[in-house]
Amino acid sequence: MENTIRLENIVKHFPGVCANDHISLTIKKGEVHALLGENGAGKTTLMNVLYGLLCPDFGQIFLNGEAVEIRSPKEAIEHGIGMVHQHFMLIPVFTVTENVVLGEDMPREPLLDIQQAEQRVKEISHTYGLDVDPKSKVWHLSVGAQQRVEIIKALYRNAKILILDEPTAVLTPSEVDILFKVLRKLVEEGLTVIFISHKLQEVMEICDRVTVLRNGRVVDTVETSETNQSELARMMVGREVFLQFDKEKMTAGEKVLEVKGVSALSDRGVAALQNISLDVHCGEIVGIAGVDGNGQCELVDAIMGLRKIDRGSILIKGKKIKENNTREIIQRGVSCIPFDRHAEGLVKSFSLSEVLMLKEWNNLPFTRHYLFDFNAIRSFSEGMVREYDIRAPGIEVKTGNLSGGNQQKVVLARELSRKPDLIIAGQPTRGLDVGATEYVRQRLLAERARGAGILLISTELEEILSISDRLLVIYEGQIMGEMFTANADLHDIGLMMAGVKRQPDGQIKEMPV
């Protein structure tokens, strides 16, 4: 096998970090090569360099043995490199075909011959099994279909090397299967695939070789046939990881949250929640599994009093909540770790100590006679920084300048220090590395042991399985099934997440003894 790509000593600095530190790596023609690494390891940066989006500080790229300089995506495309970005680069109001041909010359340039382009899109989608309607507007499409459009975009430009940046992060298990089929087909047709991921099992399944990155450096490149998941995990994290948690046995106490037949609309005015019912008891973690965008955000909004409920009711500690009364809901002992920590979890331009007191700012000890007590605020903040191991230059630093993991610790510190009875945790480990993820999960388990009820909403099935006691699957705003984690069947959950299967009412399996 010849080498298609050789990267030599690629260095890329950002202010304060060295994202790529002398990275060298070889990709062979016709292989599926994994780039494995935790968040922040430098995978995306390296690929952006290869795709001409970033200019490396140092280093050389060789394509088919020849040194090349790739200064823009245009040049990368000319060299046969295509990239599917983690955040899709699609224009929602354009049709599939418009997205595909954008930026490419047409035979009768500048006239846009859309029929002919649609024909090409159809051909490509047929050849590679990339099922998508060339005429539909992209915002109508599911995430999986959007990803297929991205792949078609690269193939339309005759890509020979396809980079996929965390392609499975947004997919359901069955969509992942479809993607893998497509990838195998691509390799069959002679393409080379670079597959970025931090999911070990997927890497083992689809890739021929793996290059592991850690802190901007290459740890090693190995054949998947000669390694295993735990070895890869160790290389990725740099130490042994324990993603299995020892859960203390808890007897669930009284109900802290009851959601009874709730229906609500999304911001766009379509039904987002349809007749949802669920309970959370003291001392238990209830997981909500499901693919992003199936009503999870609306459910959290409804519980926090931020969304109008059309039908049904929500009770917290036995008392019905009123909407538009978030303040009171918070005061009743409800904490919330929001989905989007940048938009809702913290104010980026506020300092660490300001963000830490956001929920209790007008209560003692922070405020006395309408004035802030800065000594109390400082000592509280310093205590939190110590207790939650927040790595920050000081309590006056703006939270926007902290790393994702530390931002999440700030949110966690603020929400948990209130000793809440009910915790709504929305994707609490999204975007965190393995170390921080482990920490957050341990914290949630500690809260459970303290007696709090926790509603954990996550798109990472593995997260729900590892810490929750009971789980429900949500699909298009409906509960598809409910089960105890201990006897959960992965295959069933996958089908429910995809909306294929639905558990008959009242079928929750017996608690195992």
Place this chain on the structure above:
Amino acid sequence: MGIEVFLGLFTVEFFYATIRMASPIALAALGEVYVEKAGILNLGIEATMLMGAFFGVLGSALSGSAFVGVLTAMAAGMLTGLLFGFLVITMRANQIVTGAALNIAALGMTSFLSRIIFGVRLLPVQVQGIKPLPIPFLKDIPGLGKILFEQTPLVYFTYFMVIVMTYALYRTTWGLKIRSVGEHPRAAETLGISVIRWRYGCVLLGGALGGIAGSILSLAQLSTFVDNMIAGRGFIALAAVIFGRWNPLGAAAAALVFGAADAMQMRVQAFSLNLPSDFLLMLPYLITLIGVIIFRGRAAAPVALTKPYEKEATA
């Protein structure tokens, strides 16, 4: 006012005046559609038009040719656009503030230059203006011929641009690129489209059309320059863009409505009806206000509108 009198307003002259008054607004709005489609809000069209109006008159006065005047106006508009583009695209200044500042600067500058160059006089200078040019045969179409085809060449230019710019925006790869730059500039960049260049292109185009639009008001309608003669029509053009849902054809249609309001105001004044003239002067602006309220909603607005673009920012 009696209903007969009111109906009496809708004469061929009224519709003729509607087209005449609509054309500068339409032309400026067409340019602004492209600018906004590329993701930039140019609040400074008023300035662009004022510059066009003044330099149109100056060009015509110096050369003795109205055509040269129009070219001068176009150049002045493009320079204004270039300055605006430099500030908001390259320097990434706030588009709203920059546009507003430009309006004030252009008002001061044109009034000042006008006094310096033409002097302070009782009657404004009269320069070579642009005269109507009836189109043979077409002008003989009953009814419409008189209204549409006995106008000035600049009005015909407006017709032409409405068609060309609508077609180009939706049926060419250029139009596709412009729209992509205003919707998701980063995606455009990953496909090798230079966001910066297309945005400059649109701002220059908008400037050229705004400049010509200004010269319609000075050269084709008054044959002179008067201080602040655009009198808010740049803002009306901005409203026409929203009214027309960021579609060139729609914006032109909206311009017609505003043109009609303008024409109505003139007709009613000519009839010396018992209506305060200030009220009538308000009419076009009032209609604008109502229109913007009715056609509110941002669904059709380009997503990246007013957001500066920075090249090396990874999401």
